[in-house]
Each structure stands twice: as C-alpha cells, then as structure tokens.
Amino acid sequence: MHVTALVGSLRHRSYNRMTYNAAASLAPDGLTFEEADIGSLPLYDDDLRAQQGYPPAASRLRERIAAADALLIVSPEYNYSIPGVLKNAIDWASRPPDQPFKGKPVAIMGASTGRFGTVRMQHHLRQTLVFVEALPLAKPEVMIPFAEQAFDADGRLIDKAAREAITAQLQAFVAWGRRLGGG
Ligand SMILES: Cc1cc2nc3c(=O)[nH]c(=O)nc-3n(C[C@H](O)[C@H](O)[C@H](O)COP(=O)(O)O)c2cc1C
Numbered sequence: 632m633h634v635t636a637l638v639g640s641l642r643h644r645s646y647n648r649m650t651y652n653a654a655a656s657l658a659p660d661g662l663t664f665e666e667a668d669i670g671s672l673p674l675y676d677d678d679l680r681a682q683q684g685y686p687p688a689a690s691r692l693r694e695r696i697a698a699a700d701a702l703l704i705v706s707p708e709y710n711y712s713i714p715g716v717l718k719n720a721i722d723w724a725s726r727p728p729d730q731p732f733k734g735k736p737v738a739i740m741g742a743s744t745g746r747f748g749t750v751r752m753q754h755h756l757r758q759t760l761v762f763v764e765a766l767p768l769a770k771p772e773v774m775i776p777f778a779e780q781a782f783d784a785d786g787r788l789i790d791k792a793a794r795e796a797i798t799a800q801l802q803a804f805v806a807w808g809r810r811l812g813g814g
Pocket of ligand 1: 640641642644645646647648706707708709710711712742743744745746747748749778
C-alpha cells in the first residue's frame with residue numbers, strides 16, 4: 632500500500648515531521664511512504680483556479696493524492712484547530728474535477744507541546760474529511776502530548792507509548808486499506 636503523507640508543519644525541527652519519520656521507520660512490511668510538498672502552494676484563490684487553472688504545485692499535490700492507495704496526515708494543532716498550511720493544501724486538492732480524496736483511506740497522527748496532543752485538531756480534520764468523502768481510520772488514535780519530551784536531540788521518537796500507538800495504528804491502517812479495496 633503506497634501512502635502519500637501530508638505534514639502540517641513547515642518548521643525545520645518540526646515534531647510532526649519527526650513523528651512522520653518515526654511512522655515511516657515503524658511501518659509494517661508492504662507499507663511505503665512519500666511526503667507531498669505542501670509548503671510551496673500559493674494561498675488558495677478560487678479566481679486563480681477559475682482563470683488560470685491549477686498552479687503547478689497544486690496539480691502535483693492532486694496527482695500525488697490521486698495516485699496514492701492511502702493518505703497519512705501528521706499535523707500540529709494551531710489555536711485548537713487545523714494549521715492554515717495544511718488546510719490550504721486540503722482546499723487546493725479538494726476542488727473539481729475528480730477531487731482525489733473521495734474514498735481514500737486516511738490515517739491521522741499529531742504531536743503537540745501541549746497536554747492534549749492535537750485532539751482538537753484531529754476532530755476538526757475529521758469533520759473536513761467528511762466533506763471530501765475521505766475515509767479516516769477511527770482507531771487506534773495517535774496523539775503525542777508534551778512533544779519536547781517525546782523526541783531525543785536527533786529527532787528520534789523515544790516515547791515508548793507513542794511508538795506503540797504508531798505501530799498499532801499502522802497495522803490497523805493496512806487492514807483498513809485492504810478492507811476498502813486499496814493496496
Ligand atoms: C500558531 C500556533 C498555535 C498553537 N496552538 C496550539 C494549540 O491550540 N494546541 C496545542 O497543543 N499547541 C499549540 N501550539 C503549540 C504547538 O503544539 C507547538 O508549536 C508544536 O511544536 C508545533 O508542531 P511542530 O513541532 O510540528 O511545528 C501552537 C503553536 C503555534 C505556532
């Protein structure tokens with residue numbers, strides 16, 4: 632099952648990219664990952680799309696999502712919700728024709744420095760995924776609170792519970808993807 636990953640932080644030392652790297656290293660056999668670039672997208676402008684068509688970065692993103700068997704979204708929580716960078720990417724990818732989220736299995740992970748580990752962002756993201764008809768895995772959830780303590784200086788995930796949650800989620804995700812006919 633080939634997975635396109637969207638990481639909702641552009642920060643160099645992002646805990647969420649570290650989480651993505653941990654997921655790629657903990658993945659069971661048969662699961663491959665590739666991160667899509669969402670940092671070079673312009674801000675969504677429907678005039679731009681209507682008059683000039685999709686900008687190249689948006690077309691690439693749409694193609695990457697369409698070609699994937701499944702999606703992994705790893706994101707921080709900003710002000711109790713989805714970071715603008717990630718929402719902008721979803722908005723670009725979600726427009727017609729052939730919006731590529733429809734029927735796509737999705738796994739969600741998040742790391743935050745706060746105590747709730749992105750729970751509020753994840754609920755808002757699930758709401759958005761309903762509109763685009765994506766099919767997010769319900770459980771196990773991966774929420775990494777107090778992220779400064781969960782990674783070492785080299786960016787490796789050292790929190791045992793978080794590693795176990797990622798491993799369990801990816802195993803369930805393979806089964807979810809198969810059940811939905813992907814992979
Ligand atoms: C604009 C902004 C809003 C934030 N809002 C929240 C929040 O609502 N909940 C939370 O737990 N952490 C919040 N944080 C802290 C983030 O969890 C922290 O910056 C985290 O490291 C971001 O993820 P990253 O390391 O992948 O960039 C916020 C940070 C920023 C920059």
